[in-house]
Amino acid sequence: MSTDTAAAPVESTPTAPETKRARKHRKFSPWSVVAWIVALGFFFPVAWMVLTAFKQEGDAYTTPPKLFFTPTLDQFKAVLDSGIGTALLNSAFATAMSTILVLVLGVPAAFALSLRPVRKTKDALFFFISTKMLPIVAAIIPLYVIVNDIGLLDNIWALIILYTAMNVPIAVWMMRSFFLEVPGELLEAASMDGASLWTSVREVILPLVSPGIAATALICVIFSWNEFFFAVNLTAVQAQTIPVFLVGFITGEGLYWARLSAAATLAALPVILAGWVAQNKLVRGLSFGAIK
C-alpha cells in the first residue's frame, strides 16, 4: 500500500477477506442507496454552482429553481472579462512558488528527522507542529506592520513566504512518515555496496518516496490556493488572489448569481481536481502523517 500512486482516483483494491465479504453484500443493500443519496446531497451545492454558472441571470432567479435551461457560456465570458485572469494568475503563482519552497525546505528537514535523525529530533518535530497550533490571527497585526515596512504590501511574495511557513510543518510531518517507511535493509545494502549518502538518497530513497512528495505537494496546493485570511489583509488590487477576487461578489448591489457561480466554479475547480487526485493521501496530510 505504501507504494500506491497518488494518482489513483478511486478506492484502492480491497484486501482478500474484504472482497469476499463484499461480494456477499454486493447483491443489494438499501444502505448503499442511502449512501448514494447522502453523497449526492453533500455534493449538491457544488453541482448547483456548476449548473448555475451555465445559466442566464434570468434562469438563475426562478421559483421553483430551474433544472433545465438553455446553457450559455456568457457568464464565463463576462467573468473572464472582469479581471479574474489576474487573480487566477496570482493564485497560481503564489501556490506554485510556495509549494516549491515548501518541498525544498521541508523534504530535507523531514529526512534529517527520520532516516538520519539529528539529536533533538523530538524537539524539532514538536516545534514544527506547534507552529500550526498558533491561531493565525495572533500574528496578523505584526505581519501587516512588517510587510508594510519592507514594502511588500500588495506584493505576491509576501503571500508566498507566509504560505510556505503555513505548509512547511505539514510537509515535514507528512514526508517524515513516508521516509520512515523506507526499509532500513535497503539503505544498509546500498551503503555496503559502497554507495555514498548522496547516491543512496538519489537512487534508493527518492524513487521510493516520490509518491509521497507528489501527495505532499498536492495538499500544499489545496491549502495555498484556498487561503483567504492573509490574502485579504495583505493584498489589494495588484496581488489579489482568487478568494479575494470573489469578495467582490458579496456587494449587495444587484443580483448576479449566474456570474457569481461562474467565478466560484473557476476558483474552486483547480483544487477540487487536485483533491480528487490526492484523495487517498488526504487523510495522511490532514493528520500530519499520524494516520496512513
Next chain:
Amino acid sequence: MTTIAEKPTADGTADRVRQLREAKDDSVSRAEGWRRRGPLLPALIFMIVVTQIPFLFTLYYSTQSWNLVRPGSQAFVGLQNYVDVFQDSQFREVAVNTVILIVGTVIISVVLGLLLALLLDRAFLGRGIVRTLLITPFLVTPVAGALLWKTTMFDPVFGIVNFVLSPFGVGQVDWVSKFPLASVMVNLVWQWTPFMMLLILAGLQSMPRDILEAARVDGAKPFAMFRELTLPHLRRFIELGAVLGAIYLINTFDAIYMMTQGGPGTASANLPFYIYQRAFLGFDIGQAAAMGVIVVIATIVVATLALRLIFKSFTGNEEAA
C-alpha cells in the same frame, strides 16, 4: 494501508544512531552531527523567523496603547489592554460565539462523519464515486463555498433551502439574517464532515477483520459489535479528528466574512473576525494584539491535547508524555 503508524521504525533508527554515535570519538561525532543537522537548518531557521518573531511583536504591541488613527499615540501601558479586553462585554460575547461555533461544528461533523464512514465501510456499487462526491465540500475554496451558501442556498426567495423545505410549510425565511451563527455553522459542518469521515473511515479500515468475523460467528448482534468492538477502536481516530478539527476551526474567518460580516452586531462574530475588525477597521493595534495573545493562551489547552494525540499515534505511548 490505514493503520496508525507504529513506533519500532522510529525507535529502532534512533537506537542504532545512538549506538553508532557512542562508538565514535567525539570530534567525528560532532562533524557528523552538523552533517545531519544541515538539511534541517534552513527549514528550522525559516520557520523560527516567520512564525515566532511576529508573535513576539504581538506580545510587545499588547502592552502598548496604539491607535493607527492617531499617529504618535503609541505609549507603554503595561497590562491595561488586557484589563480593557476583559471588561469588554462584546469580547466575552464573541468568545462565547467562538466556542459555540467550534464545539457545535466539531460535534455535529464527527457524528455525521461517523455515520457516513460506516456507510462507506462496505463495498457497494460506485463506492469510489460516492467517496469522491463526499469529500468535495472539503476541497471547495471556503470563500466560494460560503458565497454559495449565502446566496443560492440560503436566499429567502430563490434559495434552495427554502424550496426544499416549502412542503413542510416553511415560508421565505431569511436564514442568514435570522440565524446568522447557525447558518455559518451549517456551512462549516458541510465543509468539515468530509474531513471527519475520511479520518474515521481510515480507522474503520484499520480494524482487524478477523475479530469482527469471530464475533459474528459467535453470534454477536451488529449493534453490540459496534459498541463493544468498533467504537473503542475508533476512539483514537475520533479524538484526533475532534482536536484537529478544533485547531483548524479556531482560525475560521472566511465563512463569517463572506456570510454575515459578524453581524448583526456581533451576533455571529468569532474571535479572529472580531480581532480583524478591531485591528483593520478600528485600527486599535494594542487591544487587538492583547486579544490575539489571549486567543493563543486559550488554544494552548486544545493544542497540547492535539500534540499529545498526534505524538501518541506516531511514536507510541511513552514518548507522548
